[in-house]
Amino acid sequence: MTAIVKGHPSTNDDSYQLNTTTLIRHSARNYPEREIVYRTADGGWGRYTYGDAYARIKRIANALTDLGVKPGDVVGILDWNSKRHFELYWAIPGTGAVMLQMNLRLAPEDVGYVATHGGASVVLVDESLLSVAESVAPFAPEVTWVVMSDKPLSEIATTLPNVRHLEDLVAKASPEIDWPMIDESSAYSACYTTGTTGRPKGVYYSHRAIYLHTLTQASSYGMSAADAVMLITPMFHSQSWGLPQSAVYVAAKIVLPGRYSAVDTDMLADVMIAENVTVANGAPAIFQPMLDYIETLDVKPDFSRTRLLSGATEPALSLMRGFHDLTGADFIHAYGATETAPMAFVNYGRKVTLQGKVTEDEWWSIKRYQGLPAGGVDVRIVDPEGNDLPHDGNSKGEVLLRGPWITARYHKLDDDADRFLDGYWRSGDIGTIDQNGYLKLADRLKDVIKSGGEWISSIDMENAIIAHPRVTEAAVIGVEHPKWQERPVVIMVTNDGEDVALAEIHELLHGAFAKWQLPDTILYVDALPRTSVGKLHKKVMRVQHGDLYRGA
């Protein structure tokens, strides 16, 4: 840990705490007329204002207190990107309680684990998700369930025991509140990671962390009251990237698309156009079908003020340029994780100063990178021994992050020391930082091949091998080797079921890889193992082929 140096006393009162309540109070005070557009339970659309929302938030906070919620309690939410969910973002933390986001896409046992391990005493559930709640309830026996619906409780059928009704509580609650000043290091909200290995891990964000994340994000994307922000990324997934908070802080119009499925991208595009959305978050898997839909429209929308914030995977050049050429939208790649609140790297805004220094094509290839670190985030890339690597665009290392909103531990987890180094969080991602400061991710640490004291990127090797005309799928894994620590092994599917000569593969890899990095072994299979969401299941492959070099 870095030593803290005391300087000269100031005349500020630094005990004035950074509370998220300040953000919503600020915008409700200065922009009470600003609109919030939301999808209703029946798929229609409603709209109200920041002033209306703030009046609701005060009543909901009082209703929760009336229900027995106290500062330090944990209150869970199972909901889509709805109007009530938005209100709870402020009402729950405003009382001093923690808002626990519950990922409705996890297995019921895992959602129940999150509620129980996270310490939730109350969980609010949207009526449309009662069946999820009912399957979770056996794994979360301590929870008081509160249903959210426009219908009266008498018309709602559920097997949940002793269920309460939010609107009944709100109707009885006082409209006025004297918000507590909450210690800024207390938790504002909590999210659990959804790693493929082991149980979800809890990250509890402090009020201070979210306050700073909010202000930093607002300026990182140049957000202002002139923006209209649509939250596509689920509010239970890294808090929709903290965009609900920064949208409120700048008093942007907010668009809440409610419940939608992966095939509703036409609807999302229509709303973007109708509401003049200037900021939206999502991933290539969402934005690509939106672009396909916009291509079919006779009149192309004008998105020249719009920033599309895209995470999860590196966007294709055709997607970024497609949006730009068709609509004027700026496609922005960003990188983060639940552990980083999530803003860590942002690829936005530097074109103005790089003009004349890079060509147009170079600029588009820079735009595919994960971007530059956000203000306040310290970054290191380190080799397996934890030594810092140069920022030369070539040296691959694990990305380490530190800052006011980067997690420094996991909730109630004693054996997390290997995930942290000198106060930095170990991302588990392998990447390079180039001379311009841009991060480019190469691989996940667990998928990288550690051979001869160096790292080989499995993804780079796969991308090279897939260029062979007869290869339809390829995976490269590291297999334990008595002499080299690990060696790369190629597992592939060919279009004719016939083998490919090793020399042909070596030829594809020539130049990009050193001779000692070239694989000696190719395994042929009918299909590569994949996870439930379609990702290569390398953990399975490593188990299947882990003995390949035993005794070699």
Next chain:
Amino acid sequence: MTAIVKGHPSTNDDSYQLNTTTLIRHSARNYPEREIVYRTADGGWGRYTYGDAYARIKRIANALTDLGVKPGDVVGILDWNSKRHFELYWAIPGTGAVMLQMNLRLAPEDVGYVATHGGASVVLVDESLLSVAESVAPFAPEVTWVVMSDKPLSEIATTLPNVRHLEDLVAKASPEIDWPMIDESSAYSACYTTGTTGRPKGVYYSHRAIYLHTLTQASSYGMSAADAVMLITPMFHSQSWGLPQSAVYVAAKIVLPGRYSAVDTDMLADVMIAENVTVANGAPAIFQPMLDYIETLDVKPDFSRTRLLSGATEPALSLMRGFHDLTGADFIHAYGATETAPMAFVNYGRKVTLQGKVTEDEWWSIKRYQGLPAGGVDVRIVDPEGNDLPHDGNSKGEVLLRGPWITARYHKLDDDADRFLDGYWRSGDIGTIDQNGYLKLADRLKDVIKSGGEWISSIDMENAIIAHPRVTEAAVIGVEHPKWQERPVVIMVTNDGEDVALAEIHELLHGAFAKWQLPDTILYVDALPRTSVGKLHKKVMRVQHGDLYRGA
């Protein structure tokens, strides 16, 4: 003081301190190529980059340490808005020392008082200000003087004892630095107020205060890397309103006009045009002659992206509209004080949501107000007993402010309790807040007339009286009265030296003032007493006429 409520522990490391060094490191890392344009000692112009500046900043910090400056020490500056001054904004606080701004326009004795009371051990002075330093030196005997110049020390004639030379120290200093992590409640910088009564009072801003002020200001004005920011307001005057810091944070181009006088506004306008400046700060006294100059140009500049930040006095409608109609610039009134770092109120950005709700003329009259409170600033307006007044646009009260960057005390001043109330700073300004949340200042508390338990605005009354065709100057002061506490007394100059009938004055005030508020006495003079900067010297008038109602 508000009680702080403990909530649930977070997993963040909230001991990670908010340091201003983070801001410059961030932009030097992400935007090393960004330009800084500066005026040279000979009146020419130079330019370098954030990367160059940061390299200089590291060396200057090391040079100061080599000179013996330690964390907690106070280092003063006597300089214009120069390149070195900009570098010192980061180098001094980066070491853990405090940057003390010294107002070169104060009397030498007052500047010496600031150095001594402020605790400065070292003062850096620009060569062009050596004569000021020499007149100050007898009042600041403990100070080590360091001259800043491109010339060698041997060519500089000065009577300052044992003077050192910054560039000599920098040449010997190491280019690398391991910045300390400074306790965020330690002072980053200090400014002294320039009140007309008593000695200047010291305000010491913490690193935390400035970090939050910087982020908030960046989003309050929608600043981004696409901006070019010119610092017109002196960097020794409320830190040029914190604009050097927010410009750096967003990696804007920075324009430092160096030394200029009140008649150099043509030069300022020319630079604005040449450098495509999009943000500049000043006051109507600066902006009016700039507008007059622009009116003479054949080709009017395109300032459609430009925000002119204006403080000190309410801008005339003709000035705001003149800039807008001629250049497209957005004229922004803002309000603050040394005690508020200084951003407290900002009149920017709401037009987008008030569209259709107010007429164009109403909008322009709203734009003359002091604006809406900045995010994170708590506001109250209170009557003389400290009771909160409604925000109805009519109820006049003293403006009280609280927040992370609002001062909570004065440096080494024991008798400052009357300047604070329940953790709020008493601004001494009287104003109203209207239904839309806008502050409109009416008067200074010391100039307001306290009569019959109510407040009468001297400024409102003066503005009404000056409308009389024969009145060329008018001041209204409160004079002690045995029955009414105070009564308004008019002091005026007429164009023909003849008196004006009291009834004519009452007629002008009719409607805007209650009958009991109307003045009974008019005094005629040849000229009104004014301060050295041309303001009405009401303190003098109150002394001159204080006995008027004695024994009444």
